[in-house]
Amino acid sequence: MWMNKFNFHLSKIRLLQETPLSITKNTGLKSIKWLSPIRSVQTNIDCSSFVPFSLKQRNDQKSRNKYKYTKWFGKGLLTLLVPYTGYAIYVTLSTAKEIEYRRQKCDSLISNRGSLRDTETTLIKYSPLQVLGRYENPFVEYRIQTIHEFFFNRIIELFERNRGGIPPDKRQMNKLMPVHKPHWTKSDNSDGNLSMEKDCIINYKILDQQETKTMFSKGKNQNNGGRQPLLENVDKNSIPIYSTWLGQSCNYIEYNNLKILTDPLFSDFLIHETLGPKRITGIPCTIEDIPQPDIILVSHNHPDHLDLKSLNHWKNVDDTLWIIPKGMNKFFMKNNVKNFIELSWWETCQLETQNGNTYNITSTPAMHWSGRSILDTNESLWCSFMLTHKNKPILFHAGDTGYVKDLYVRIKKAFGGGCRLALLPCGQYCPEWHQKPRHINPQEVIKIMYDMDIENVLGVHWGTFVLSGEYFLEPKERLERLAEFKGVRDRCYCPELGRTEKF
Template identity: 35%
Template sequence: MGAKINVSIVVIAIYSLYYGYMSTARWSAIKRRRLRAKQAKDSGDLEILRNSSPEEQFAVLVVGGRFVNPFPEYREHGIFEFIVWKIVEVIRWNPRAGVPRDKTLLAELLPLYRPDFEVLFDTSTVVAATGSDLKTESNPDLSPSGNASPMGLTSSVTSAVYYSSDTGSSTNIQFDSMTLADSWTPISQRYVANATSHAGSHEAHSLSDTSSNTTSSGPHSPAADETATRSMISNGIPPRDERLTVTWIGQSCIFIQCHGINFLTDPLFSAHIINSLIGPKRLRPSPCQLEHLPRIDFVLVSHDHPDHLEDETIRKIGNSAMWIVPVGLRRYLARYGIYRVAEMKWWDKIPLPGKERDGWEIACTPAMHWSGRYLYDSNRSLWCSFLILHNTRPVIFHAGDTGYSAELFKGISQVYGTGCELALVPCGAYSPRWHLQPQHVDPAESVQIMIDLGAKRLVGVHWATFMLSDEHYLEPKQKLEQEAVAAGLQDKVWAAEFGRTIVVPYRSADEAGSGSDDDAVFRLPDARVSSIGRLRALEGRHTLIW
């Protein structure tokens, strides 16, 4: 017994020395960088000023063979705090985060929406694979008030074929009618903007309706595709090359389209983070699966935590897409035979492979977080955020996971410019603050990140997918809306909803300046946040136009 105690004391002593060394070395590096920045301001020396730029001040920092955070706001947790917190999580008796046990109530409060596959596949041509006559009757289990079911789908639909005019190929989509189609929720009869309810008509379109305009020329003819495109434009949806779309799958997993380029961030579609025995379990099913989406061109992985990178999706995507990851993750992906990988460190910027002539680039930017899939590999790989740029302009910011550092986000806007079209920023998993503040922002900090970046719109993600923290599961959305109103940004901030597709008209600065007055609707708004209009719902669709 005495020997075991002595061994424990030795282990604790060694860990304490190691922890002390890591903390001391990290703070020494931070102080040196901050002193250099102060000297630059005081002296005006251009050489010192260059060396104290955000790229230098927040450059990658390695101590003892592990990546560490060069941000003064960050606090190392340490293994002892981690263990104590896990014990607290296990022994407490009260239900966590107010999640109701009634699944019907949960489905009502956290609805799933059918992604707008018509927009994502850039066609309104949808053919039933089962050969049955698909109807648009309301699902009585989900819409007691008589709302129409999601456009073109009812609980009887088991599969459909979406034709892509871009690739000339068809995608067969298989639906699990017990878990997915039945859980899709129709758009509400009330639409909230500026904290005010606006009634609207939400009639559904049947699959036969959406394809009826193509029968004279054949379902997949150029004339049919042109008609489909005109139909979408007449409904207020810009052509593919003049729009951005964002569809939230859950957590930080987002399907993004930029001028027809398909991105998937932090892939996660499973019902559990680890497995069905260990959990944690997803509150609501994924609104779709990977197979339902158009072909992925690029996968952006912010870090290797299991709720941001799942093994099953790695296997499914394989080398069909280019993986863009922080330094250290190439080795993990290699286990699955993946070689199409671009590793980046903070402040790296590269042209998107195959899109160089179109002016698309990706920048790897810092984040205040940590990495590790197991207890023994913490911070062996880097973590990051990403900025998608077009013709050197920031277009979409994907934060991944991060705590708040004012100098960091102002520094990103200083390096890459302001006017980012969309900032995808976490707004949940932040309580208790004494434990999670160094690694997860709260809603107020999410809005502040938008302001620091000079972003035009903020979409709050990373909430109500898994319960990994103590705040009420609906609190992130409520607080984000409150913070937006307090900052006068209620038309520019939105808490994402599962599966709902958002469309943002987007043209490059050159294109926007060369068009006629007829296409002014597609021109970029100016850099002022106040130039953005409110979200509006399209009649008969779940899609929102921003």
């Protein structure tokens, strides 16, 4: 009896399994009709909360893939950040240890050899420093910039509105930042017109350490030991210096028929036309209009201090000599540039011209960094330059630098006070918590002017690109207000684009 009932129910179940499902047209998945061939009975089942198995399977697969990708991304991020953080800590500790070692060595030298302490201690304390094959800053004032800080600051910049305060109207911009046609060796304030005579370089060499020390000792005898910029000893009949600011730290200098171009930059974009940053002011002239320079000084390899356009334009000009920091030879050779010479800190290149003139260009320290990408960070050195003629300081090109309290005093002691003209960067200092170790502000420009007893200062490295948070005219306004307060407004100011100044 019970077997008959069991067989009956089993056959019923089989029939139900073989029965097709039909979805009602009116309600879609709202109900399902079970069609039984045994009995003409329709069973309506509410399935509004049902999810088709295939859709649920796809959603589960997406969730698993998302979790998988997130997991792998997290692992990859940790794989990069943990070793890098350890590397940054090691570099910081190693640098601090070397700085302390140099300080102790200088203290020992001062106590034992007092008369030579200035030159000797300067070369010991502020010589190039390398950790794991990359250059680091030997200054207690410097704080290493990690990729954590770099990208954190880039993220903050995304939320800044109208960064730099650039006026939308170009006419207003032209009024605020007038652009002049360069006259090169003719001051816009004078009626004279000087011809561009040539005095080509016929020979150059790097001085050895003993020759450099001898040069420093000659400059040392010209120090006045004071805190005021020298004026009483200025020779009114001295050879004039002509300077034309072309944007950022790019200046065209003419002195005694020697033509110098600093940190050449003639591109409208630093990285790419899409990525920017875009130039906010006009270029005073095209690169073809630049009189051929005898020397091109490059303080470091950042894109706003050296563009490929300039590199390609002058790379095959034999009469133009590039003077670059140590370690940039790979980049120059990659771009097929042959007429260059590398200088490390405190190395001097002596130049002889066809007219019998001799000039010395010395690479001096700066507190900054280098790199055209993340991968080549600090593989090459960064520097400033001092041009001397007849053992007198003529031109100081600071490049990019933070402020070091005793560095510029030491540079003055090495070359003598009364440098005729200094090109000092005065922009890109906001936010200061991020920029201070690498860029000076207008107050620090004034400090350097007094530290080195500089006769004339031009504030550069501003008003060309928006690379920091301050209002684009703020560096000029602050520097000139401070200079007026100090009583040096006529000798410390920001030039206008393309305007040729005579000193």
